[in-house]
Amino acid sequence: MIPLIFDPIYSQLDLPARHRFPIDKYRTLRDLLLSLGAAPTQFLRPKALRPETLEGTLCADYIGRFVRGELDRQAMRRIGFPWSEQLVKRTFTAVGGTILAGVLSLERGQAINLTGGYHHAFYDYGAGFCIVNDLYLSALNLIQNHGVERVLIFDCDVHQGDGTASLASARDDVFTVSIHGEKNFPFRKQQSDLDVALPQGAGDDVYLCAVEAALEKALSAFRPDAVIYDAGADVHADDDLGHFELSTQGVYQRDQLVLERCSSLDLPVSAVIGGGYQRDMAALSDVHLQLFRAAGVVG
Numbered sequence: 309m310i311p312l313i314f315d316p317i318y319s320q321l322d323l324p325a326r327h328r329f330p331i332d333k334y335r336t337l338r339d340l341l342l343s344l345g346a347a348p349t350q351f352l353r354p355k356a357l358r359p360e361t362l363e364g365t366l367c368a369d370y371i372g373r374f375v376r377g378e379l380d381r382q383a384m385r386r387i388g389f390p391w392s393e394q395l396v397k398r399t400f401t402a403v404g405g406t407i408l409a410g411v412l413s414l415e416r417g418q419a420i421n422l423t424g425g426y427h428h429a430f431y432d433y434g435a436g437f438c439i440v441n442d443l444y445l446s447a448l449n450l451i452q453n454h455g456v457e458r459v460l461i462f463d464c465d466v467h468q469g470d471g472t473a474s475l476a477s478a479r480d481d482v483f484t485v486s487i488h489g490e491k492n493f494p495f496r497k498q499q500s501d502l503d504v505a506l507p508q509g510a511g512d513d514v515y516l517c518a519v520e521a522a523l524e525k526a527l528s529a530f531r532p533d534a535v536i537y538d539a540g541a542d543v544h545a546d547d548d549l550g551h552f553e554l555s556t557q558g559v560y561q562r563d564q565l566v567l568e569r570c571s572s573l574d575l576p577v578s579a580v581i582g583g584g585y586q587r588d589m590a591a592l593s594d595v596h597l598q599l600f601r602a603a604g605v606v607g
């Protein structure tokens with residue numbers, strides 16, 4: 309059974325009415341998976357990352373101010389959430405979830421965190437609903453504490469993984485790939501090891517060809533020992549922030565392509581569900597569900 313990482317706090321964040329972030333989606337997705345036959349014992353709860361362990365990796369002043377609620381209004385506006393104790397707890401638990409998924413993928417082949425993909429978080433600031441970069445920290449944890457030499461971060465969220473690209477730019481043991489909308493947020497792009505920028509309106513065929521080509525290029529050029537996969541659902545045609553025209557079947561095919569290719573090479577994959585912005589929770593959960601169908605968690 310593929311380990312699924314979830315904590316109720318993923319969906320526990322009081323937001324103003326009409327806030328565009330679909331905070332309920334994590335709980336809805338967990339419930340959907342259970343209703344479709346995922347075993348309750350398959351779900352594991354992560355430990356929250358301790359902020360003090362980030363010293364030397366992320367800016368201590370930024371992390372300290374975030375934890376204490378001392379970031380200024382502009383910094384919080386850039387993040388997009390109002391500060392609360394809940395937000396701090398949620399942030400470090402969610403990051404702990406991606407780190408746990410990374411470790412479990414080494415033993416079990418695959419593991420999925422039911423949140424994650426905070427790829428707009430930089431060394432000393434957050435943006436776009438991202439505060440602490442779980443993808444980068446999980447890659448570092450695998451390298452520093454688990455004997456992995458080379459980690460590929462394969463980011464298929466519709467938005468560029470700018471924070472990840474910036475954080476990993478000086479490391480040759482972390483390879484960053486981002487396949488994203490060329491005219492979408494963030495409007496000032498960073499340079500990943502491999503960027504694939506696609507036009508608005510890209511549909512299944514163009515998109516899937518691009519994903520396959522990028523994956524093959526990264527696998528042959530970098531030869532990773534482990535893969536962290538951001539399976540953002542905001543590529544879907546109905547997404548409020550996406551501007552791609554992917555069908556639900558297209559999302560499934562993408563996730564299947566990535567998981568199967570890595571599996572054929574015996575590469576461990578830890579996946580995160582990434583972005584997805586629809587106000588209809590049932591519709592949004594169905595798009596995120598494709599990752600779990602592709603992984604064989606549910607039919």
Ligand SMILES: [Zn+2]
Nearest residue numbers: 465467542583
């Ligand atoms: Zn996104």
